[in-house]
Amino acid sequence: MRLFNIILGVAVVGxxxxxxxxxxxxxxxxxxxxxxxxLTRGSIYALIALGYTMxxxxxQLINFAHGEIYMIGAMTALxxxxxxxxxxxxxxxxxxLAIVFAIVYSCAYGFTVEKIAYKPLRTAxxxxxxxxxxxxxxxxxxxxxxxxxxxxxxxxxxxxxxxxWEPFAHIITAVEMTIIVTTVITxxxxxxxxxxxxxxxxxxxxxxxxxxxxxxxxxxxxxxxTTFVVGxxxxxxxxxxxxxxxxxxxxxxxxxxxxKAFIAAVLGGIGSxxxxxxxxxxxxxxxxxxxxxxxxxxxxxxAFTILxxxxxxxxxxILGKDEIxxx
Amino acid sequence: xVTKKEIKLSFVIALWFMVLTFPIMxxxxxxxxxxxxxxxxxxxxxxxxxxxASLIWNYLLRIKEEKKKSDTxxxxxIVHRLLQNEKFRIPFLAAICLxxxxxxxxxxxxxxxxxxxxxxxxxxxxxxxxxxGLAGLLDLGYVAFYAVGAYAYALLNLHFGISFWVVLPIxxxxxxxxxxxxxxxxxxxxxxxxxxxxxxxxxxxxxxxENWDELGNGPRGIGNIPAPSFxxxxxxxxxxxxxxxxxxxxxxxxxxxxxxxxxxxxIGRAWIALRDDEIACEAMGIDKFKTKLTAFAxxxxxxxxxxxxxxxxxxxxxxxxxxxxxxITILCVVVIGGMGSAIGVIAGALVLILLPEYLRAVAxxxxxxxxxxxxxxxxxxxxxxxxxxxxxYKFEKTKE
Numbered sequence: 001m002r003l004f005n006i007i008l009g010v011a012v013v014g015x016x017x018x019x020x021x022x023x024x025x026x027x028x029x030x031x032x033x034x035x036x037x038x039l040t041r042g043s044i045y046a047l048i049a050l051g052y053t054m055x056x057x058x059x060q061l062i063n064f065a066h067g068e069i070y071m072i073g074a075m076t077a078l079x080x081x082x083x084x085x086x087x088x089x090x091x092x093x094x095x096x097l098a099i100v101f102a103i104v105y106s107c108a109y110g111f112t113v114e115k116i117a118y119k120p121l122r123t124a125x126x127x128x129x130x131x132x133x134x135x136x137x138x139x140x141x142x143x144x145x146x147x148x149x150x151x152x153x154x155x156x157x158x159x160x161x162x163x164x165w166e167p168f169a170h171i172i173t174a175v176e177m178t179i180i181v182t183t184v185i186t187x188x189x190x191x192x193x194x195x196x197x198x199x200x201x202x203x204x205x206x207x208x209x210x211x212x213x214x215x216x217x218x219x220x221x222x223x224x225x226t227t228f229v230v231g232x233x234x235x236x237x238x239x240x241x242x243x244x245x246x247x248x249x250x251x252x253x254x255x256x257x258x259x260k261a262f263i264a265a266v267l268g269g270i271g272s273x274x275x276x277x278x279x280x281x282x283x284x285x286x287x288x289x290x291x292x293x294x295x296x297x298x299x300x301x302x303a304f305t306i307l308x309x310x311x312x313x314x315x316x317x318i319l320g321k322d323e324i325x326x327x
Numbered sequence: 328x329v330t331k332k333e334i335k336l337s338f339v340i341a342l343w344f345m346v347l348t349f350p351i352m353x354x355x356x357x358x359x360x361x362x363x364x365x366x367x368x369x370x371x372x373x374x375x376x377x378x379x380a381s382l383i384w385n386y387l388l389r390i391k392e393e394k395k396k397s398d399t400x401x402x403x404x405i406v407h408r409l410l411q412n413e414k415f416r417i418p419f420l421a422a423i424c425l426x427x428x429x430x431x432x433x434x435x436x437x438x439x440x441x442x443x444x445x446x447x448x449x450x451x452x453x454x455x456x457x458x459x460g461l462a463g464l465l466d467l468g469y470v471a472f473y474a475v476g477a478y479a480y481a482l483l484n485l486h487f488g489i490s491f492w493v494v495l496p497i498x499x500x501x502x503x504x505x506x507x508x509x510x511x512x513x514x515x516x517x518x519x520x521x522x523x524x525x526x527x528x529x530x531x532x533x534x535x536x537e538n539w540d541e542l543g544n545g546p547r548g549i550g551n552i553p554a555p556s557f558x559x560x561x562x563x564x565x566x567x568x569x570x571x572x573x574x575x576x577x578x579x580x581x582x583x584x585x586x587x588x589x590x591x592x593x594i595g596r597a598w599i600a601l602r603d604d605e606i607a608c609e610a611m612g613i614d615k616f617k618t619k620l621t622a623f624a625x626x627x628x629x630x631x632x633x634x635x636x637x638x639x640x641x642x643x644x645x646x647x648x649x650x651x652x653x654x655i656t657i658l659c660v661v662v663i664g665g666m667g668s669a670i671g672v673i674a675g676a677l678v679l680i681l682l683p684e685y686l687r688a689v690a691x692x693x694x695x696x697x698x699x700x701x702x703x704x705x706x707x708x709x710x711x712x713x714x715x716x717x718x719x720y721k722f723e724k725t726k727e
């Protein structure tokens with residue numbers, strides 16, 4: 001089986017690599033653009049995928065409503081920014097307030113969703129929690145659609161075109177640069193939170209063994225809530241950034257973004273935080289290459305195909321440990 | 328009943344929700360015209376609704392806890408008890424049969440046509456019930472197989488002129504093949520991946536149908552799909568609706584018969600056992616993978632059959648009929664009706680599909696309510712509206 005995998009890998013990567021090198025030599029700028037576009041896309045996926053992977057690591061549940069939390073983050077930012085913009089506030093203040101509101105509200109939603117839809121089902125069969133998660137996602141989508149509008153709402157970019165970035169703007173725009181930089185900073189902060197703080201330690205302990213963690217005095221319920229809140233915060237950052245990048249928001253953006261981020265999390269190895277980041281970058285870049293060189297209309301099909309291929313050949317993902325099922 | 332503490336708690340929760348929903352419920356921005364509208368009345372409504380919802384929620388949670396502690400055997404649902412009662416069963420079934428036969432002649436074509444779509448959902452729900460309810464596999468891309476059936480009929484008829492009755496078995500076979508092909512790689516894995524992969528598969532089929540113009544005209548769809556014929560005789564439009572109605576009724580009866588037989592068969596028991604405890608099941612010598620694959624493939628078969636009927640009924644199909652919302656609706660039918668319970672699924676389909684059709688004014692809230700109901704049902708009544716009863720064998724002591 002192992003040999004077969006290697007042969008298959010070479011058979012796939014070989015021609016692709018050959019094709020890739022040929023294309024890169026033919027048009028290096030185009031390749032660079034695609035690469036950076038993919039990096040931007042991957043950064044956004046990473047911000048969402050973190051929430052999936054952290055929640056999965058702790059309670060082994062696919063939080064279907066996570067994409068909706070991301071959407072609510074973007075929506076809140078849009079609403080706050082437009083209201084303040086009409087009141088004629090300073091644009092720098094608007095940016096900060098919009099981001100702060102988006103993060104606070106997404107965290108509150110993440111917290112509430114966990115309390116309503118997942119906490120009562122913690123001991124129930126996995127299927128029940130999964131269905132409840134889908135119900136929650138459906139509810140949030142329709143709630144935003146009915147309370148606001150089913151149309152796309154234009155989002156005025158909150159990020160200005162920085163003066164000093166002018167010389168590089170033809171390769172990578174200021175917005176894209178901001179996305180990549182913000183993601184990197186968020187990752188570092190999150191890594192520090194998990195590695196060095198007390199709550200991070202409690203999270204790791206809970207992920208390893210819930211009962212044992214509660215035996216040594218960790219409040220598991222609080223850890224789970226914190227996980228949801230932290231995951232929602234990163235998703236909200238992602239939501240604001242992508243809204244600035246794409247320039248429009250509606251109630252349905254969370255669906256596809258959530259799915260892709262989930263695929264990225266699986267690709268990297270679900271439950272593993274570095275895995276989620278790596279998986280997201282790989283997915284973002286390869287998607288960008290695929291749409292750039294092959295068919296752009298089959299972009300989503302490509303992502304799902306990748307998911308199926310990983311699940312067949314390496315279900316534990318790139319960085320995931322091989323799973324030992326416990327009896 | 329309700330303590331002071333609970334009222335206080337509900338008050339706090341209502342305040343929390345008022346703050347939480349403030350930007351989305353109260354503020355409405357029009358980014359094109361640059362207008363902001365504040366809808367303060369929504370704030371008040373949210374507060375009131377959340378206050379009472381929270382009171383009821385906490386009350387129900389408490390009852391659930393108490394029930395768990397007392398551990399009483401809850402009795403069999405009333406529908407099952409009535410059906411088990413010999414005296415009642417025959418007149419009841421006769422009344423239903425009579426009603427079903429008389430329906431298209433008494434009511435107008437419009438009502439018949441709505442009932443046909445509800446009955447198609449009954450079929451789909453019963454099919455998905457095999458996958459979700461009996462085998463415990465969450466399939467979120469059920470609509471993909473439905474699309475396979477519908478497009479199989481449309482395309483085979485368009486290019487080769489094959490009639491409805493010939494396509495029916497062919498599409499069933501196609502559904503099985505697609506189900507097996509998709510299930511084969513994925514069913515080896517843990518359950519929750521299946522949800523995502525099937526969700527993805529459903530979207531893939533839709534995207535392919537939308538973009539592959541040569542196959543099915545892309546988003547424009549395929550029109551002029553003929554209604555089924557009766558031994559070569561084509562009915563006029565009015566009679567054909569009635570005819571399709573009876574065809575669907577026959578198919579639903581067939582489905583109920585099959586599902587009922589399957590449930591009490593060796594494989595049906597294996598599905599239920601697998602849903603409840605995989606490890607114990609493997610220890611009993613049940614092939615986990617094969618059993619799951621049969622459930623998945625059989626579910627797909629029914630979806631394909633439903634698709635053929637759908638295409639014949641609407642006479643026009645395009646990819647917009649096969650979105651993720653369809654899958655979710657069918658899932659809601661199964662979950663809210665009662666997972667694993669055929670009667671529950673039938674009741675669920677009729678209620679969930681017919682009610683929004685007749686309550687047009689609130690139809691836009693349909694999906695919102697579906698979502699909320701899914702959560703509520705899972706939290707308080709995971710067995711659904713009408714719960715299934717496990718087959719029990721009673722041994723009576725023989726008097727000597």
